[in-house]
Amino acid sequence: MTVAASSLPVYALVDCNNFYCSCERVFRPDLVNRPVVVLSNNDGCVIARSNEAKTLGIPMGAPYYKHKQMMERTGTTVFSSNYALYGDMSSRVMQVLGSFSPDMEVYSIDEAFLRLDGFRSRDLARYAQDLRGQVAQWTGIPVSVGMGPTRTLAKIAGRVGKKIPACEGVFDISRYWDTPAAVDRILDTVAAGDVWGVGRRYADMLAGHRVHTARQLRDMPDYWVRKHMTVTGLHTVLELRGISCMDLDAAPAPRRSIVSSRSFGRPVETYAEAHEAVADYMTRAAEKLRRESLVAHTVGVVVRTNSFKKEEAQYSSFQTRNLARPTDYTPFLLQEGKALLDALFKEGYRYKKVGVMLSGLEPKYGGQYNLLDCMTGETDRDKARDTLMRATDAINARFGRGTVEFAAGGVKKEWQMRQEFRSPHYTTDWKELAVVR
DNA sequence: TCTGGGGTCCTAGGACCC
DNA sequence: TCTGGGGTCCTAGGACCC
Secondary structure (H helix, E strand, C coil), X not given: CCCCHHHCCCEEEEEECCHHHHHHHHCCHHHCCCCEEEECHHHCEEEEECHHHHHCCCCCXXXXXXXXXXXXXXXXXXXXXXHHHHHHHHHHHHHHHHCCCCCEEEEECCEEEEECHHHCCCCHHHHHHHHHHHHHHHHCCCEEEEEECCHHHHHHHHHHHHHCHHHCCEEEHHHHCCCHHHHHHHHHCCEHHHCCCCCHHHHHHHHHCCCCEHHHHXXXXXXXXXXXXXXXXXXXXXXXXXXXXXCCCCCXXXXXXXXXXXXXXXXXXXXXXXXXXXXXXXXXXXXXXXHCCEEEEEEEEEEEECCCCCCCCCCEEEEEEEEEEEECCHHHHHHHHHHHHHHHCCCCCCEEEEEEEEEEEEECCCCCCCHHHXXXXXXXXXXXXXXXXXXXXXXXXXXXXXXXXXXXXXXXXCCCCCCCCECCCCCCCHHHHCCCC
C-alpha cells in the first residue's frame, strides 16, 4: 500500500538549535563560534551545549563539577539557566513562525510543529529556508526544519537535516516517499532510541529483541508493539509508516497540575528551613494558579534526601490533601502545605529537595456558587481574599517578584539554589538591559 | 562541596455500586 | 445464605517528553 506523496499531509518541525546557548549568544555575539554551555537550576548539570562544546566532548546532562576544570582549560563560557530570558526569546521566535502557517502547535520552549500542506505548490525546501532566514533576522536565533507526512517523521527529518551540512538545516523526507528503498536507507541511519516516543527503557527492551534501528521498529508487527509498548508505542510505529496518528493541537490542553520544586543549595536539616522552602514554592505555585485563572482541589508536598549520597540515610515521601473547597488563596494553600510538611518531615535527615504540587485544577469561575457559602457570608469573604491577592500580584508584577511576600517564605533563604553564572534579564527588565554596552 | 525542573499519558488493580 | 458479572472511579507506578 503506497500513498502518493502529493496527497500526504506535510508536517514541519521547527526547532531552535542549541536554544539556551543561542539565546545567550544573541546578547553576547563575542561568543559565536566559541564553546558555550548552560547549566540546570542549582548549577547542577549541563542542559545545553553549543556545537563547539559538543565537539569538546562535554556530554548532555553531565554534572558540572565533573567537567569544570576541562571547561576552564578550553575556554568554555558557562551560564546558569535564565528562564526569564529564554521564555521571552521563545515567544518572539514563535510569533515569527506563526506568520508562516495558519496551522501551528507550539510544542515546547524551543520547538513548534507547522502544517505546510497549503504551500505544496511552492518549493517547500525554499519556503523553509525563507523561514529560517526570517527567524534569524528578527530574533537572532538559528533554527532547523524537518518535514514529513507525520510528526514522528518530521522529527526524524529534523535530525537528519542537522547531521548533513549540505542540507543547510532543512530536510524533507516526503521527497523520498515514492522511492521506498530511499526511505529505508534513511531510517536505517536512525537508532530506535532516537525515535520520538522511544526512551531509554524502551530502547533497552527493543535491543533485547534485536530491534536497533527506526526501520526495524517500523517493521515490527502491530500486536507485538501494542503488547510491549502500549497504544502510545503503536502510534509511534504507525507514524513511522507514514500514517498520521497525532494531529496538531492549536489550543494547548488545559493544564492538570502545577509543580514547584527545587534542590537546595546545601543540605537542609531543620524543620524551620524546610518549611520556609515549602512556603516559598507554594507562593509561586499559587501565583501561577491565579495567573491562569485556576483553582486547585488538591495540594501535595514532596520531601527527599540526596539519593546520590549512598552513605547517607535516605528518605523520600509524598502526600496529598484534598481541600473542602477549591481555592487560589495563598494563605489557605500555605496552611495545607504546612500541615503536609508536618506529617512528612522527620528529624535526622539531610534533605536535598522539597516541592509542592497543585492538582485537581479547574477554571476559577467555572464552578457553581455554593448556596451555603452565600448564606454564611463566605462568598463575601472570598471577594475580599480575591482583592488582596490581586493587589499583591499587581505589586509584584510592577516592582518585581518578592516586593511583597508572605513571611512564611523566609527572609534570608540561605537554602536557596546556587546561580553563579546567570546572565542579565536583557529582554524582560529595563534595569538589567543597562548592563549591555 | 558539587548530579535540574515541570509536565503528560497509559495501565493495572482495588473499591464500590447495581 | 450463597452466587455472578459488569461498569465506573480512583490511585500508584511506569513510561515518555523537553
